[in-house]
Amino acid sequence: MLVSYELVDDIGVITVNNPPVNALSHGVREGLVTALATAQADSSKAIVLLCEGRTFIAGADISEFGKPPQAPSLPEVNAAIEGASKPVIAALHGTALGGGFEVALSCHYRCAVSDAAVGLPEVKLGLLPGAGGTQRVPRLIGVEAALDMIASGKPVTAAKALKLGLIDRVVDAPLKAAALAYARELVAEGAMLRRVRDMTVPAEDASAEQFASWRTTLGKRMRGQQAPQRIVACVEAASRLPFDEGLAFERGQFVECTESEQSAALRHIFFAERQAPKVLGLDPASQPRPIQRVGIIGGGTMGGGIAMCFANAGIPVTLLELNQDGLDRGLALIGKNYGITVSKGKLSEQEAIRRERLIRGTTDYADLGEVDLVIEAVFESMEVKRQVFARLDEVCKPGAILATNTSYLDVNEIARVTSRPQDVVGLHFFSPANIMRLLEVVRADDTADDVLATAMAIGKRIGKVPVLARVCFGFIGNRMLRQYAREAQLCMIEGASPEQIDGALTGFGMAMGPLAVGDLAGLDIGYKARQALTDAQKGDPKSYCIADALVEMGRLGQKSGAGYYRYDPETRARSVDPEVLEVIEAQASKHGVSPRALSSDEILDRHLMALVNEGFRILEEGIAQRPGDIDVAYVHGYGFPAYQGGPMFYAAQRGLASVRDRLKALQRQTGAGYWEPAPLLERLVSKGKSLDDWMAEKH
Ligand code: 3HC
Numbered sequence: 001m002l003v004s005y006e007l008v009d010d011i012g013v014i015t016v017n018n019p020p021v022n023a024l025s026h027g028v029r030e031g032l033v034t035a036l037a038t039a040q041a042d043s044s045k046a047i048v049l050l051c052e053g054r055t056f057i058a059g060a061d062i063s064e065f066g067k068p069p070q071a072p073s074l075p076e077v078n079a080a081i082e083g084a085s086k087p088v089i090a091a092l093h094g095t096a097l098g099g100g101f102e103v104a105l106s107c108h109y110r111c112a113v114s115d116a117a118v119g120l121p122e123v124k125l126g127l128l129p130g131a132g133g134t135q136r137v138p139r140l141i142g143v144e145a146a147l148d149m150i151a152s153g154k155p156v157t158a159a160k161a162l163k164l165g166l167i168d169r170v171v172d173a174p175l176k177a178a179a180l181a182y183a184r185e186l187v188a189e190g191a192m193l194r195r196v197r198d199m200t201v202p203a204e205d206a207s208a209e210q211f212a213s214w215r216t217t218l219g220k221r222m223r224g225q226q227a228p229q230r231i232v233a234c235v236e237a238a239s240r241l242p243f244d245e246g247l248a249f250e251r252g253q254f255v256e257c258t259e260s261e262q263s264a265a266l267r268h269i270f271f272a273e274r275q276a277p278k279v280l281g282l283d284p285a286s287q288p289r290p291i292q293r294v295g296i297i298g299g300g301t302m303g304g305g306i307a308m309c310f311a312n313a314g315i316p317v318t319l320l321e322l323n324q325d326g327l328d329r330g331l332a333l334i335g336k337n338y339g340i341t342v343s344k345g346k347l348s349e350q351e352a353i354r355r356e357r358l359i360r361g362t363t364d365y366a367d368l369g370e371v372d373l374v375i376e377a378v379f380e381s382m383e384v385k386r387q388v389f390a391r392l393d394e395v396c397k398p399g400a401i402l403a404t405n406t407s408y409l410d411v412n413e414i415a416r417v418t419s420r421p422q423d424v425v426g427l428h429f430f431s432p433a434n435i436m437r438l439l440e441v442v443r444a445d446d447t448a449d450d451v452l453a454t455a456m457a458i459g460k461r462i463g464k465v466p467v468l469a470r471v472c473f474g475f476i477g478n479r480m481l482r483q484y485a486r487e488a489q490l491c492m493i494e495g496a497s498p499e500q501i502d503g504a505l506t507g508f509g510m511a512m513g514p515l516a517v518g519d520l521a522g523l524d525i526g527y528k529a530r531q532a533l534t535d536a537q538k539g540d541p542k543s544y545c546i547a548d549a550l551v552e553m554g555r556l557g558q559k560s561g562a563g564y565y566r567y568d569p570e571t572r573a574r575s576v577d578p579e580v581l582e583v584i585e586a587q588a589s590k591h592g593v594s595p596r597a598l599s600s601d602e603i604l605d606r607h608l609m610a611l612v613n614e615g616f617r618i619l620e621e622g623i624a625q626r627p628g629d630i631d632v633a634y635v636h637g638y639g640f641p642a643y644q645g646g647p648m649f650y651a652a653q654r655g656l657a658s659v660r661d662r663l664k665a666l667q668r669q670t671g672a673g674y675w676e677p678a679p680l681l682e683r684l685v686s687k688g689k690s691l692d693d694w695m696a697e698k699h
């Protein structure tokens with residue numbers, strides 16, 4: 001039964017039991033109304049509302065959005081609760097989120113165990129609280145705190161919720177007994193039916209200027225997103241209108257959000273993130289291997305960041321470098337990074353020290369004998385990696401997982417150096433590794449099922465979004481990135497400035513434009529990689545000549561103070577550099593290209609088409625398991641705006657036929673083979689099928 005009711009002495013207890021997260025599906029909403037009616041009619045003096053399982057209600061059932069609504073709606077359920085003639089007490093554990101917290105806000109009193117959290121994360125789904133959250137929260141805690149909570153979507157701990165006034169009491173577990181005791185106490189003192197709807201929003205921070213300032217701030221912080229602006233409008237309505245009118249305004253805004261493309265995209269990403277770690281066809285009996293201690297080889301940019309990921313999750317790390325100097329440098333960088341986090345107030349000094357102490361340095365492979373997982377992050381050279389893996393094979397205990405963080409190299413070749421290819425896997429982190437959430441798990445030909453299961457589990461444990469990839473040059477993300485980076489170079493030589501190109505992409509919502517990203521990563525990296533390639537492998541010189549010319553002038557990007565842009569040595573502020581425009585002109589003339597004006601639409605479209613076409617190839621070759629996996633990779637590894645849903649979602653929304661036609665037009669215009677539509681795309685269009693149809697047929 002989704003919702004049950006019992007009478008415990010003189011207290012009615014309504015229990016929701018809808019695993020895994022007690023989402024407010026139609027059945028739960030109906031069950032709540034029925035149970036409430038029973039409680040109203042019996043001898044109970046107060047009613048406790050609580051949940052079975054791991055959490056209080058974690059929100060509306062997201063899978064119901066976009067489908068026809070079914071009565072009772074959540075606002076109706078909440079009105080029934082708030083209108084009850086006996087005190088209703090919400091008893092919270094786990095995460096009371098979204099509609100779940102709105103149910104609690106409709107109760108007359110709220111208690112929570114100390115490790116509970118409450119929040120209104122709707123904004124992360126392109127939504128706003130649609131069942132009174134924007135009207136009740138400002139009544140309880142004022143406009144500033146309410147906007148802070150609702151526009152960020154971040155949950156707050158029970159202690160903070162108590163301090164703010166969102167809940168009334170923090171209780172000790174077991175929750176049911178504590179909630180019953182609290183209810184009896186309220187009955188004994190004749191507590192009133194405290195309805196948040198009857199409160200007024202404190203006037204002090206509700207001025208027109210205040211709301212205007214929030215609109216500007218959120219316009220910058222959540223650039224391009226519609227829901228945050230609507231949230232401000234709803235909270236403003238709470239401060240200006242009577243409760244029922246405010247609620248109606250909120251509902252209207254909420255319904256429009258549920259119908260928006262941005263919310264459809266964000267909901268797609270929500271479910272895709274949860275699908276991605278599931279490996280299709282994996283032996284169901286394969287259990288993750290226990291990971292208690294981790295080794296990392298190489299304490300450079302990536303190794304240090306990866307070490308922090310594990311230390312942050314409380315997992316001890318042994319970091320191995322070539323020599324003491326390298327080790328000192330690596331450990332110092334880790335210390336510096338923790339220091340920055342502390343100085344930003346995001347971590348206590350004590351906690352930073354505790355985490356740093358979990359990372360132990362060594363130069364001796366013998367110290368890796370006990371690790372359960374080792375991740376290699378040395379130079380991107382097959383020769384060096386082969387040496388490292390041969391050594392790991394000698395020292396690591398049987399069953400230890402040997403992983404490589406390589407960006408491009410063949411994981412099968414690396415695995416073959418060892419006597420245990422079944423234990424070798426790619427774990428490809430993204431820079432900065434302690435921040436970026438994507439983790440590509442690269443499955444080599446012999447990788448064992450339980451190694452994949454472990455990789456997915458450990459990825460989640462350290463807060464990453466793991467995505468499975470097969471071996472190819474660049475796996476999912478970097479293979480697509482090559483096509484995208486090519487377009488940036490070609491748009492430049494055809495006449496677009498770096499600023500115009502980056503502007504077109506950031507205008508779409510990308511966190512950074514491709515050329516600013518190049519400057520951040522260092523232009524020498526691509527340059528060195530190209531040096532190892534033959535001319536044929538490098539492709540059309542127009543797709544790299546500007547980058548090469550800049551590196552040869554010593555313009556390596558941010559680290560040398562100049563790349564596609566010039567950087568202020570103090571502030572790192574970026575400015576346009578006429579010297580770069582001269583380089584572009586010179587290269588265009590050298591390669592016989594006459595500059596023309598490119599529109600931002602053309603620039604954006606070419607970049608997106610380059611990603612999408614390669615995405616279809618990657619899917620067909622089985623490099624990625626699902627279109628959603630590609631989307632998750634691009635959102636969490638490459639700054640693709642989640643509210644655009646990722647490249648494959650974009651393609652599906654635009655229509656596969658339109659994508660195919662655009663690719664054909666580009667092919668006609670340029671004569672370039674890479675614009676030929678991917679065979680999978682052609683096939684789907686000719687059969688009138690979608691990517692979802694293709695996935696359904698495959699499995
Ligand atoms: N609706 C439907 N399914 C949901 C869901 C929801 N609100 N929340 C979680 N699920 C599903 C997940 O898809 C997943 O399914 P799967 O096992 O088939 O992959 C399963 O529940 C478990 O979820 P997680 O893997 O995310 O479990 P965690 O324990 O890691 O996290 C959680 C639990 C913190 C509750 C997390 O699931 C979460 O953040 N959920 C979303 C919460 C949310 O956004 N609520 C607001 C919804 S919108 C709303 O309420 C509108 C209202 O204002 C009217």
Ligand code: NAI
Nearest residue numbers: 298299300301302303321322326377378379380406407431
């Ligand atoms: P880096 O040059 O910053 O660090 C490499 C470190 O490895 C150096 O500190 C070096 O002293 C050490 N090292 C070299 N040989 C070693 C050996 N035999 N034993 C122990 N230590 C050794 O390089 P970075 O950027 O950290 O890259 C490392 C790996 O991660 C490469 O395979 C790279 O392709 C990959 N990668 C890099 C990303 C990036 O953005 N920098 C992103 C994702 C993957």
